[in-house]
Every structure is written in structure tokens, then in C-alpha cells.
Amino acid sequence: MTGAATPEPPVEGPRTRLGRLGDFFDKRLGLARLARAALDKIFPDQWSFLLGEIALYSFVILVGTGIFLALFFTAGQTTVTYDGSYAPLQGVEMSAAYQSALDLSFDVRAGLFFRQMHHWAALIFMAAIIVHMMRVFFTGAFRRPREINWVIGLSLFLLAFANGFAGYSLLDDQLSGTGLRIGNAAVISIPLVGTWIGSFLFGGDFPGDAIIGRLYSLHILVIPLLIAVLLAAHLTILIRHKHTHFPGKGARDDNVVGQRLWPTYTAKALGLFFITAGVLALMAGLLQINPIWLYGPFDIANVSSASQPDWYVGWLEGALRVMPNWTLSIFGYEIPNPFWGGVLLPGVTFSILYAWPWIEARLSGDRREHHVLDRPRDRPLRTALGVAVLVFYTVLGLAGADDVIAVAFGLSLNAWVWALRVGCIVLPIASAFITFRVCKELQLRDGPAPATGQRAPGGVTPAGDAGGDEAASSDPVPGPAVEPLERLDEAKTPVP
């Protein structure tokens, strides 16, 4: 700018303290303009859109409780003799890590509470992510232009999974040691490079003396940081795309129908955060989780039978259990059994999931931009496929606890494992078939989904409609082009 500075018009100074603060920032950052746009952003409100929010809030709580734990936790494998206040373990030799986790549980005020809240938040975090993913899948929200966010979302899932596993492996109790032992076996089963990866992870053979420290830097720094960065990208892209919305209420592919962020939606979101945190606090107080003092310190020669991993790892455990004892020899080289369930299955699963938006576009030939969601019944094939996959992994999850279930119901373990082997093939197929029929039935009963305006291929709106927010407005203070819809609150979209 070379022109002479324009003299500031005499404005009345802000009177309140808050006003002065706002004035300070606005003069330096032009905040009012940005903030107003944020306040007026339109959010479609539908309960299933809250699932992602619950995941976000759980992450916030994980970071908060995790910071408290990190102030006391020691990630060391040096041997110490326990002399804390839990009598049954007094005088027992254990690692420094396990000892500090015991101290957190018995000798740090509110330490047990924070441990349990951290662990419950991890379980809820995973659950919320998975259900959120299911919502996105079954409603077709991953279609163009949201493929990138589908990929980021899956990566977030994997990172959360890894961090959960790393988290409960830190404590160096009997259970976590068993989990690491099996994880190590899966890693070294990888052809060609497996043993090298195993050695690089563990600093040598299992168990070594490096793994807890390494997991710790991954758990509290590297992975949370990656999650935070990807979350930021996830949400930025979400804002760029604007939300999807369900058909009805005048929802079209070239508009977004909902309520403004301020104040109603803000209040609901804030309320949901506090309620999520409140429920986690209640669980942390009343429901015991991971009572490591009962498992004892890790000892290579011991394993507590009926040891169960966290729920979201159960399907991997189950896959290892129901897999028949096949191995493959190629010119004297071996592909050992844990490879199938522990590496190949997750590898294939996630490759297909990552590629799904493109696979589906290829199969359906539909590469257009979509902002109106599908009702699951209107895409019976996709819905049936999704249900089959969920049933498959649920059966594997049950298989992960097969010994516990067999004992509880007095079944022969042998017969039960065979039932699971058959079940994980038959049940998905059967449920896919039933789902498909139900979808068709629902379509017949309820008729077609409300019509939606389709944007022309290529994502370019027909002439005259283009121009976006600013051009359409004739306000003295240009605001977002928002049209009130009439009495839409009565026509709440039926939950599909």
C-alpha cells in the first residue's frame, strides 16, 4: 500500500471489558468477520452426526487425563522391589513401569481415578470412532468430494487403535506382556522383513529392555501429535465441504439445511462435551477397569489364562484363534500361521476400506458429487455388504473370548471353535442376505427417498446458481446467504 493512510473514522469505543478485548483482537486479526462467519455456519442436526463429536471429546479427555498420568508414570524396565501400600505385592520384584502404575493406583491421590478415566475414555473413543465410521459408510458420506476425509478418518482409527494398544502395553503387567508377546510373533511372521522389523521395534529379541520406553514416546508424543494434526485436517476439510445432510427438509446437493452454530447448536455441542465427560467420570469412579494389581508383574514364563485384551483388539485375537493351523513353505522359506490372522487379515481389511470410495464409484459408475446422504435402505447392496463385514468381525471378536465363553456356558472348546469357524463364514452371508431383503421391503413400504436436486456432473452448478455466498447477498453488512425454511422443525427427517 503506497497511498496515504486513511484516517480512522471516529468510532465509539467499546464500553465493556469484553468489548475492549474483542476490539484489541479485531484491530489486529480482523476477528469479527471470521467469528461471525463461524457463528452463522449451518449445521444439519441429526443425532448420528454427534458420534464424531463424541470421539473428538473423548480424545480431549484422553489428553487431559494422560497428562496427569504422565506426571507420575515411569517408563522403565529396570527391576525394582515393590514397597508401596498394596500389601499382597510387597517385596515382589517388578519393573519400574509396573511399580509406578501401582503407585498411581494406590498411593497417588486421585491416581486410580485418572487411570480408570483414561482407560474408559480410550474404550469409548474407539467405540465412537467405529460407530461414526459405520454412519459414514452406510449413508454414503464417503462419496465424492469426501474421499479424502474418509482416508483421513481411517488413518485416525488406525492411530487410535495403535495408541490404545501401546497404552495398555506400557503398564508391564502380565496381561500387557502377553499382548506384546503375541504382537511380536505377528510382526516376525511377516515374510522377508518381519524379523528385522521385530528387532527394530523391540531393540532385539522379545522382550528386550527397550520396548516400554519406545512405546511410551510413541504413546504420549508421536501418535497423539499425529492424531491432533489429522484431526485438524479432518475438521478443516469438513468446514470446507460443509456437512452432508439427510434427504427431506429441502435438502439438496447444492445447499445445506440446518441450524446456525450460534447459539442452539453451540449449546448442544457444549452440553454433549460435558455429558460425555460426566459419563466417563462416573464410569471411572464406579466401574473398575484393568486392575493390574490382580494380574501381577510381567513374567515371561507365566500367563494368566482367560486373559482378554481391550475390546477393540478382540477381533485380532479371535482371528488368531479360529485360524486353522496352516502354514506355507516356499522353497524352504516359511510363512508361519500368525501371519494370516495377525497381518494378512488386517492388511486386506484396511486396504479395501481405504480404497472403498473408489471401488464403489467404479462399481456403480457414479462419480458425481454428493452432499445429500443415502438412506441405507436405498443402497441395499452396500448396506448388506457393510452388515456382512460387521457380523464377520463381531464373530471374530466373540472368538477372541472363546475360552471364557466356552467355560461360562459349559461348552466343549473344540466344538465351539469349530462352530466359530463355520459361523464366521455362514453368518455374514446369511445376514447380508437378510439385510438385502429388509432393505427392499422397507423401500416398498416407504416409497422412494425425497427427491433431491442433483448437481450436474463435474460439480459445477448450473449457470445462474453459481456465485456462492457473497454474490447472493444484498445485505448492508454482507452475511451468509441464509434462507429460513418454513416450519421445517415439524418435518423432522425420519431416522433412516
Added chain:
Amino acid sequence: MTDVDTTEPAGPAPPGGSQAPVAAAFIVAIAGGAGLAVTYALGGQNQLEGLCLALALGGIGTGVVMWSKRFMPVRYESEPRAPLQSTPEERAAFEADLAAGGGTFQRRRLLTWLLGGGLGFLGLASIFPIASLGPNPVPGLKSTPYRKATDDPDGLRLVDESGNPIHHTEPNVNGVITAFPEGSVGDEQAQTLVIHLREPMREPLPGQEDWGIKLSVDGSETEIIAISKVCVHAGCPVGLFEEQSQLMLCPCHQSTFDLMEHARPVFGPASRPLPQLPIDLDDDGYIVARGDFAEPVGPGFWDMYK
């Protein structure tokens, strides 16, 4: 299109209603927060901490949600979505600007190549620190400290978890002891099961018929054998012995090994026998190893037989 008017929402008015429940929720929150402070100051108690914090957070949460449901406008509005894609003109302008600034790379070919080379080698060099993370894995996976016994005519004593040598009279019939090679107690790969079978192994592997110690107890023939304790499936310590059927069970994925038939897997995902250790008695009647296990122990890997 007008600005938001907070006093008079354009849509249907909020349902309204009594303010009392909202107030009650916030009062519960205040009480919960105060209770938490007191609990904490008095030394803390897990259940109370959870309850108080849940009241504090839940009170705020439900209060705010009730507030929004009762007193905040319910108004559905529609906002246009601008197309995401840039217009052809915008793209052309971008490409032109990019080319204009990037021309220097075309003009200075040599420098561009050298810069690329520098960056490339830097990238290559940055891979090498990975090698600091761990040693060459294979030797440790293929042998155990029992290998010392191979060249020692006296063999290598087996010791229990406290380091005491194991006399052949120690394991009772059907008894199981976890053992290690002397000097390597706690070694993951070398954990061994010393088992006193109530009759000699029916089907030893060819060439391993004399790897156990045949005994005579109360007139009947028995045998002490030593096998690897590391499950050949995924490495858990195999530890549940079913006396009746002389089966050894791994608690992790229920692989089951028949001790009468050279610890062959009969159920579950394990695909080979638990490797056997050749043992004998020294002059004092203690159990010694005569060599290393027959095969690599524990979970399999790519070049385990190479």
C-alpha cells in the same frame, strides 16, 4: 435475508417452559464441584471422586442442553454450497503464475539437478539411523543358550526359576517344572518344560528316541522329557498340563500338544511340535542338556529353516 434477530426468532418460537429444571441442573453441578474439592482435600476416594465429578460435569451438560431445548431458537435455514472446483479461468491463472515463477528451474537445469541430488542423498542418509534400533535378529531366534551344551561333554545343567539344579527325583510322575539353562534364568527363548510322563513317549520323532530319561518308578516305566515352553504359535508360555490325556495346552489360543506323540499339535492354530531338548543325567543325578533344541523354538519366521 436478514440478520439474526435474537429477540424475535423468525422460525417457530422456542418451546419455552419453566426455568427451574435448568437451574436445578446447574445447582447440582455446583454441589458436585464443591463435593469434589472436599473429597480431594480429605484424602480422596475413588468412587466419590467419580460421583462428584460426574455430577459437576453432567449437571453443566444437561443444564446447557435443557437451556438450548427450552429457550433457544429452533430455526432451520438453508445455505447454498458453492461449487468446490475452481473455475477454468482460476485454474489457468494459477498455472500461469506457477509457470512464471518456476521458469528459473527450467533455465538453470544443472542447479536444479544438483539441488535434487543433494536432497535425494540427504533422504537416503536419513534412513540409516533405523539400523541403530536393533541388532541382526536371526542368531537370537535360531538358537538358545543351550547351544553351549553341544560342545561340552558334561552337558549343561537345567535349573529351576530360582536357579537350583533339578534332580531327576524332583518332578513327580505327572509333575511339570519350568526350567532354564544354568546361567540363563529368565531367558525368553530358553524356557523349558521338564515333564515326568507316566509312561515313556509312545511316538518320539525318529532320531530322538533317547532324548528323554527313562526311569522306573514303583515298578512301572516312566520318562522325563524336556520340551520348549515357548508356544510355536505366537510365543505364549505353554503351561496347562492335562494329566489324564497327557496333553499340554497353551492358554493363549488353545493350541494343544500331545506329549505322548513328541508334543505334536492336535488342536488349535499351532502347526508343529514343541521342539524337544536332548537331556541326560550327570554323575550326581541332575538333569543336563546334551545340546540345543531340535528346531528353532517359538513363533515361526521367514528363514527359520535356512
